[in-house]
Amino acid sequence: MPELPEVETVVRGLRLTVLGRRILSVTLRKTDFIDDPSLIELHLPGRRIEAVERYGKFMLLRLSAPQGEENSAIGDNAPAALLVHLGMTGHIASTAVTEPWQKHTHASFALDDGRELRYTDARRFGRLAYLSAELLPAELAPFGADPLEVTADEFATRIRSRHSRIKALLLDQTVLRGVGNIYADESLWRAKIHPAKAGASISKKQAAVLHRALQDVLKKAIVMRGSSIANFVDGEGQPGEYQQHHRAYGREGEKCYRCGTMIRRAIVAGRSSFFCPKCQRGPRGFLAISSTPEKSKRQSAIPNRKKTAKSSGKKTKRAAGNKLRKKRLKKP
DNA sequence: CTTACGGCCTGGGTGC
DNA sequence: TGCACCCAGGCCGTAA
Numbered sequence: 001m002p003e004l005p006e007v008e009t010v011v012r013g014l015r016l017t018v019l020g021r022r023i024l025s026v027t028l029r030k031t032d033f034i035d036d037p038s039l040i041e042l043h044l045p046g047r048r049i050e051a052v053e054r055y056g057k058f059m060l061l062r063l064s065a066p067q068g069e070e071n072s073a074i075g076d077n078a079p080a081a082l083l084v085h086l087g088m089t090g091h092i093a094s095t096a097v098t099e100p101w102q103k104h105t106h107a108s109f110a111l112d113d114g115r116e117l118r119y120t121d122a123r124r125f126g127r128l129a130y131l132s133a134e135l136l137p138a139e140l141a142p143f144g145a146d147p148l149e150v151t152a153d154e155f156a157t158r159i160r161s162r163h164s165r166i167k168a169l170l171l172d173q174t175v176l177r178g179v180g181n182i183y184a185d186e187s188l189w190r191a192k193i194h195p196a197k198a199g200a201s202i203s204k205k206q207a208a209v210l211h212r213a214l215q216d217v218l219k220k221a222i223v224m225r226g227s228s229i230a231n232f233v234d235g236e237g238q239p240g241e242y243q244q245h246h247r248a249y250g251r252e253g254e255k256c257y258r259c260g261t262m263i264r265r266a267i268v269a270g271r272s273s274f275f276c277p278k279c280q281r282g283p284r285g286f287l288a289i290s291s292t293p294e295k296s297k298r299q300s301a302i303p304n305r306k307k308t309a310k311s312s313g314k315k316t317k318r319a320a321g322n323k324l325r326k327k328r329l330k331k332p
Numbered sequence: 333c334t335t336a337c338g339g340c341c342t343g344g345g346t347g348c
Numbered sequence: 349t350g351c352a353c354c355c356a357g358g359c360c361g362t363a364a
Contacts, residue, residue: 001356032341057357088356089343104343123342125357164335173358180357270337271357 002086004178005221011054017094022048022112029106035129056177059084080132087125143177156207159199167195168269182249187214189248194282195273248274
């Protein structure tokens with residue numbers, strides 16, 4: 001599941017392989033994860049990829065002005081961009097044209113070096129969107145600070161002004177852009193803060209420790225080319241190695257590296273959260289609740305519910321979801 | 333206004 | 349071998 005370090009790894013790979021290339025043509029297969037497929041087909045052919053940037057978990061492929069208008073483009077105008085989000089299972093890489101399309105390859109951009117930039121995403125939780133220079137700022141506006149650039153003071157302010165649980169705040173892309181489940185848990189373990197602790201209850205000192213822990217974790221993960229959970233590979237098909245350094249995430253039932261206590265898993269902010277119950281002191285009453293295994297909770301609470309929920313038509317659901325997504329995009 | 337939570341999308345992996 | 353179920357991240361609608 002690509003978070004900031006994984007996306008950064010992919011971005012660095014793309015800079016080496018597709019930067020400066022001109023897009024010759026576009027081929028789309030399934031398009032239900034693309035904002036408006038016709039815009040991509042209309043605007044991308046002929047454009048050059050002038051920059052590859054990361055914005056939180058998004059990638060931005062900045063595009064040259066349309067051919068014939070290149071000289072009229074004035075420097076202070078932000079260029080249009082292809083926005084790419086990898087969701088959970090997305091891959092994007094420069095590929096030889098002779099390489100057969102993978103089962104879940106849904107977009108391919110022919111480049112002027114004879115290769116193709118291909119987007120592959122089994123679950124299509126990702127997103128592609130063509131964004132004009134005019135629409136781009138509004139699209140990026142809701143997102144919070146970059147975790148690697150945010151100062152300790154600003155970080156503390158953002159966290160301590162909120163009553164939500166710290167885990168929810170770290171995952172909230174309008175607070176910080178780019179942190180996901182893995183690096184939230186890893187930084188909280190390092191800072192010895194329980195995921196269910198309220199942001200407002202975190203001291204300035206603790207906030208400073210967490211800020212440092214988060215940046216350390218992210219920087220080290222980038223050096224190791226990310227964490228390869230669920231088959232993440234970079235543009236060259238190479239897995240990351242940071243998963244070997246996880247101290248909390250995915251370690252339920254294993255010993256805490258600091259104190260030897262068994263790492264626990266609990267649902268916090270709707271997500272699996274891994275923590276050391278001894279090093280990371282929880283709010284009063286939290287441990288008693290979380291000590292009930294999640295499985296038995298669900299089984300006793302909602303038996304046989306899946307059947308009825310699944311009986312409705314898939315196509316209509318997908319279409320409805322897409323309409324909502326497009327609606328959201330049009331809002332200023 | 334804030335926050336919490338259930339549900340939904342998809343398909344690989346798991347376990348019966 | 350088949351099949352039901354779980355789970356992941358992001359986001360929506362609803363409720364308090």
